[in-house]
Amino acid sequence: MxxxxxxxxxxxxxxxxxxxxxxxxxxxxxxxxxxxLQHPLSKVPAELSFIVTTQVMELLFDLLRHEWTLAQQAMREDDLPTALAALRRGTHAQDVLVESWDLLATLTPQEFNAFRSVFGEASGFQSSAFLHLEFLIGNKNAALLRMYRDTPETLAELTGALHAPGLYDDALALLARRGLAVPHEASDQRYQEDEAVTAAWRRVYTEPEFAGLLPLAEALLDVAERVTRWRQRHLASVKRSMGAKPGSGGSSGLTWLRRAAEQDVFPELWTVRNEL
Incomplete structure (x- = not known):
């Protein structure tokens, strides 16, 4: 503004x-x-940067959820231009999210360790806004809902997201309505690659009849690529600032982040590129 x-x-x-x-x-x-809203718990100068960066990321998570939800609604109404516009706006939010790691990129282990103890077991892994985005891209895991047992409204919202169609589910439903064989139904399990879905996207890329869906494929790939960039930057930032120590929330730190960074989002869109 x-x-x-x-x-x-x-x-x-x-x-x-x-x-x-x-x-x-x-x-x-x-x-x-x-x-x-910024209340450092220590006198370490770097803590304020850590808090502000965290809060900026949370706001951007909300913005991204807003855009992806609009894209879902538009796809359900077969309004592809509106869906593409929302996805495009979302990619700009994703770009800022990726670059926001720069604010923490030079945080040394000494600086981080100087205030790490003040936030106890608090961890970005506990972010409900981030988990909602993970569910929207098909990375669903019902076990993670246990973190929110003491916050009924958040638990109800995330439970709804777990069982509801995600962004990719709505895209595949649109493909099916446009005449492609996509035997796919939304699930509350982590999305798994499907050969039939790969075949459908292959037809989008190779058959003129379905060329109108090509912008959707590329827009979704833009989203997926930025998710991977985010995960890679997260991994690099943690590796630089704290090394291989366990995460504050009890996670396996680098091991968990590295596994996440290697997991493709919307995998069929990547697989089909091997065949074009």
Missing amino acids: GHDTVETPSLSFGRGGEPGRGTPYARYARLEELHS
């Missing part, structure tokens, strides 16, 4: 729906509230 003069609503609200204070820009963006 720039700082040029813009037309603003006649009434702006601050916290709790009450009329806010400050400039129209401050009220619209809820700046007083936003800038009150």
Whole structure:
């Protein structure tokens, strides 16, 4: 958002729906509230950068979920241009997410260890917004819901996402409605590569009759590639700042991140490239 003069609503609200204070820009963006959310627990200068980066990532997770949900709705309505526009906006959010690791790239082990103890067992692995995105791209695991037993609303939301169609499910359903043989149903299990789905995408890439679906294939591949970039940057950042020590949430650290980075999203779109 720039700082040029813009037309603003006649009434702006601050916290709790009450009329806010400050400039129209401050009220619209809820700046007083936003800038009150950073509370380092140590006196280590690098901790503020860690907190801000974490909060920026969480906001971008929400934005990405918004765009992917719009894309899903559009695909269900056979509105491919609207779906593609939402996916395109989402890739820009993904690019910022990937680059946000730069804010932590130079965090030395000494700096990280100096404040690591203050957040105890807190870990980005526990982010419900991130897990929702993982479910949307088909990386589903019901066992992870146990983390949210004490937060019923979050648990209900993620349980719904676990059982609901993901982004790729809606894309495959669209292919089926366009006449391609895609014997696929949404599942609450992690997505597994299917030869029939590969065959359907092969026809999209090779048969003029289905060329109208090619932009969707490429848009989904853009999404998948950026997921891999995110995972690779996450792996590199953790390896640099803390090495192979276990994660704060009890995960296996580098081992888990490396395994995730090697897992293709929307795998048939990658497999079909071997055959073109």
